[in-house]
Amino acid sequence: MAEIPLERLRNIGFIAHIDAGKTTTTECVLFYTGISHKIGSVDEGTAIMDWMEQEKERGITITAAATSCYWVPTYLKLEKETREVREKNEYQINIIDTPGHIDFTAEVQRSLRVLDGAVVIFDGTAGVEPQSETVWHQADRFKVPRLCFINKMDKLGADFFASLRSIEERLTKNILPLQLPIGKEKEFKGVVDLLTNKAFYFEGNYGEHVIEKEVPEEMKEEVKKWRKIVLEKIVEKDEKLLEDYLAEKEISLSLIKKVLRKATIEFKLVPVLCGSSLKKKGIQLLLDAICDYLPSPLDLPPVEGINPKTHQNEKRFPKKDEPFCALVFKSMIDPFVGELTYFRVYSGELPRGVYVLNSSNFKKERIGRLLRVHADERIEIEKISAGGIAATVGLKETTTGDTLCDLDHPIVLERIEFPEPVIFMRIEAKTRADEEKLTKALKHFTQEDPTFKMKYDSETGQTLIGGMGELHLEIIIDRLKREFGLEVNVGKPQVAYKETITQVAQAEGKYIRQSGGRGQYGHVVIEVAPNERGKGFEFIDKIKGGIIPKEFIPAVETGVKEALQKGVLAGYPLTDIKVTLFDGSFHVVDSSDFAFQIAGSIALVEAAKKAKPILLEPIMRIEVRTPEEFLGDVVGDLGARRAKIQRTYPVAMLTAIEAFVPLAEMFGYATTLRSLTQGRGTFTMEFDHYEPVPQNITQKIIEGKSG
Numbered sequence: 001m002a003e004i005p006l007e008r009l010r011n012i013g014f015i016a017h018i019d020a021g022k023t024t025t026t027e028c029v030l031f032y033t034g035i036s037h038k039i040g041s042v043d044e045g046t047a048i049m050d051w052m053e054q055e056k057e058r059g060i061t062i063t064a065a066a067t068s069c070y071w072v073p074t075y076l077k078l079e080k081e082t083r084e085v086r087e088k089n090e091y092q093i094n095i096i097d098t099p100g101h102i103d104f105t106a107e108v109q110r111s112l113r114v115l116d117g118a119v120v121i122f123d124g125t126a127g128v129e130p131q132s133e134t135v136w137h138q139a140d141r142f143k144v145p146r147l148c149f150i151n152k153m154d155k156l157g158a159d160f161f162a163s164l165r166s167i168e169e170r171l172t173k174n175i176l177p178l179q180l181p182i183g184k185e186k187e188f189k190g191v192v193d194l195l196t197n198k199a200f201y202f203e204g205n206y207g208e209h210v211i212e213k214e215v216p217e218e219m220k221e222e223v224k225k226w227r228k229i230v231l232e233k234i235v236e237k238d239e240k241l242l243e244d245y246l247a248e249k250e251i252s253l254s255l256i257k258k259v260l261r262k263a264t265i266e267f268k269l270v271p272v273l274c275g276s277s278l279k280k281k282g283i284q285l286l287l288d289a290i291c292d293y294l295p296s297p298l299d300l301p302p303v304e305g306i307n308p309k310t311h312q313n314e315k316r317f318p319k320k321d322e323p324f325c326a327l328v329f330k331s332m333i334d335p336f337v338g339e340l341t342y343f344r345v346y347s348g349e350l351p352r353g354v355y356v357l358n359s360s361n362f363k364k365e366r367i368g369r370l371l372r373v374h375a376d377e378r379i380e381i382e383k384i385s386a387g388g389i390a391a392t393v394g395l396k397e398t399t400t401g402d403t404l405c406d407l408d409h410p411i412v413l414e415r416i417e418f419p420e421p422v423i424f425m426r427i428e429a430k431t432r433a434d435e436e437k438l439t440k441a442l443k444h445f446t447q448e449d450p451t452f453k454m455k456y457d458s459e460t461g462q463t464l465i466g467g468m469g470e471l472h473l474e475i476i477i478d479r480l481k482r483e484f485g486l487e488v489n490v491g492k493p494q495v496a497y498k499e500t501i502t503q504v505a506q507a508e509g510k511y512i513r514q515s516g517g518r519g520q521y522g523h524v525v526i527e528v529a530p531n532e533r534g535k536g537f538e539f540i541d542k543i544k545g546g547i548i549p550k551e552f553i554p555a556v557e558t559g560v561k562e563a564l565q566k567g568v569l570a571g572y573p574l575t576d577i578k579v580t581l582f583d584g585s586f587h588v589v590d591s592s593d594f595a596f597q598i599a600g601s602i603a604l605v606e607a608a609k610k611a612k613p614i615l616l617e618p619i620m621r622i623e624v625r626t627p628e629e630f631l632g633d634v635v636g637d638l639g640a641r642r643a644k645i646q647r648t649y650p651v652a653m654l655t656a657i658e659a660f661v662p663l664a665e666m667f668g669y670a671t672t673l674r675s676l677t678q679g680r681g682t683f684t685m686e687f688d689h690y691e692p693v694p695q696n697i698t699q700k701i702i703e704g705k706s707g
Contacts, residue, residue: 032284454466540580576616
């Protein structure tokens with residue numbers, strides 16, 4: 001395969017709410033680009049990108065699968081399609097298919113961090129859904145230009161204009177519809193392209209033949225109206241183009257596309273297309289739009305990082321002759337090749353067989369094999385260049401978020417931050433013989449998934465696993481059984497409460513031991529104060545005049561951090577706390593790191609007890625959809641669960657309720673909702689923030705912990 005020039009490379013992801021049709025869209029893309037010979041089905045469990053057993057059974061995507069494909073835009077109409085002619089016009093599209101379920105948010109987040117552009121897919125019957133908003137805001141945070149694709153236009157209740165309005169009202173005012181659907185619901189036949197003013201139909205068993213025709217007579221007035229709106233929005237973004245447009249001069253399609261491309265990359269416009277992945281309509285034009293409007297690595301600013309030696313900011317440009325630099329965005333265990341590490345190359349070139357530096361921990365790693373990954377297939381490659389996405393096998397010291405770079409030109413790129421687990425569960429192997437095997441398997445999962453945690457409770461001697469929701473932990477337990485042959489016992493899910501303080505307080509910590517020979521002496525005085533919610537822990541050193549030698553300060557901080565893990569109310573970790581070390585004393589002979597560490601722990605516990613500690617609980621954002629006749633019962637039940645209703649609104653012949661509700665009240669909710677709505681209600685839930693627990697409930701939690 002000849003190397004594609006960088007300007008014709010696209011690193012994109014499909015992101016959306018669960019069930020909007022991301023995987024089905026990807027399956028169509030793989031078929032039309034010649035990667036697969038038939039279109040897989042999510043419903044039948046034959047989707048290429050959903051290759052895990054659990055994905056096939058549940059019909060949802062769990063891991064972000066990566067693949068590469070090649071596309072020549074349909075409008076080029078190559079007359080003699082030889083390999084040579086194709087290569088001159090071909091685009092390489094690296095696709096990462098991400099999950100839509102909020103429990104797998106880490107997969108979406110780490111994918112967005114390394115993508116240049118994204119296609120946000122919406123269900124044409126539902127418009128913007130809760131997870132659509134979450135991924136949209138994540139894409140904003142990572143500054144990812146995007147296109148919208150309103151899918152399922154063939155479905156009962158599908159409404160292109162209602163979906164368009166919901167995007168405009170809830171996500172961005174900058175939407176630009178480039179197409180209109182021909183026909184509604186089961187009469188959906190194709191699309192009208194507003195830029196070319198042509199109708200496109202998709203014929204053949206798999207919609208593989210794109211047929212261009214004139215706009216249907218009955219749509220001409222509407223198309224004329226929308227075409228005017230769209231052209232005016234585009235020409236506004238370029239002074240010269242606006243002048244020509246106002247002077248009624250002929251403007252070429254290529255110039256319009258050029259201006260639209262620039263506006264898309266600069267977040268000034270978001271093109272919107274439509275179609276039906278299930279009915280194989282509109283996907284080829286979506287591929288064209290990816291090539292036309294989403295950025296190549298050259299269109300984006302150079303990646304920035306910090307030189308760990310000089311601590312200065314440095315930039316890396318997407319060129320082969322720059323020093324090599326890449327970001328690791330995913331690790332996973334492959335049953336055939338071992339641990340696979342996925343990375344995105346931002347600059348330089350990486351041949352296999354060389355050593356690189358992991359600048360996040362200053363360890364050297366050898367790149368033995370380089371692989372281009374297609375779902376669960378691996379193709380060996382000799383090298384990977386700037387802009388590319390690849391995987392390697394057998395890295396010992398590298399995890400998600402680490403930077404790999406040239407040995408002589410170190411740089412550390414910004415790490416990917418992941419949310420902490422909100423739910424924990426006790427787990428143990430059914431037989432003593434499997435205990436070691438279980439620990440090893442759980443460690444594998446913590447490497448693969450940064451939002452999955454395991455910890456050992458020294459008081460009870462139990463192992464706890466934590467994640468982003470019940471489904472997240474369910475999948476882990478299922479994988480233990482299938483992939484590792486492990487049968488396990490699990491406890492009830494537990495909420496990951498936290499503790500914090502509400503007042504300023506001071507305390508001292510002394511650790512003095514004298515027992516023959518050298519003693520131990522550590523003495524500190526600290527002040528604790530509430531930190532802004534969500535800011536976490538902050539340590540401030542205000543020691544003056546060497547009353548505690550500088551070399552002991554890190555030990556004090558370590559001791560404080562250790563004490564934070566236990567809390568003072570019910571043993572939950574303390575968070576959102578500012579600790580200032582301002583006084584103390586030392587002994588020339590007896591002082592040690594160990595003594596100051598213990599002193600720091602003692603001081604933190606004493607100060608936190610005085611500072612009016614409270615419990616915090618995870619609050620989830622929930623959206624429930626129910627037929628109108630069950631609305632009263634559903635709202636009443638949510639009220640009993642301490643929910644704060646934000647709003648209700650109609651959506652796709654149902655009523656949606658948006659609310660904030662404590663996670664502790666939501667266990668088993670799926671069963672309750674089914675019985676309240678005769679099986680017709682659905683809900684989605686995601687972590688939003690922490691809030692203080694009401695006093696009466698705090699008491700019960702403390703008693704439950706101590707009892």
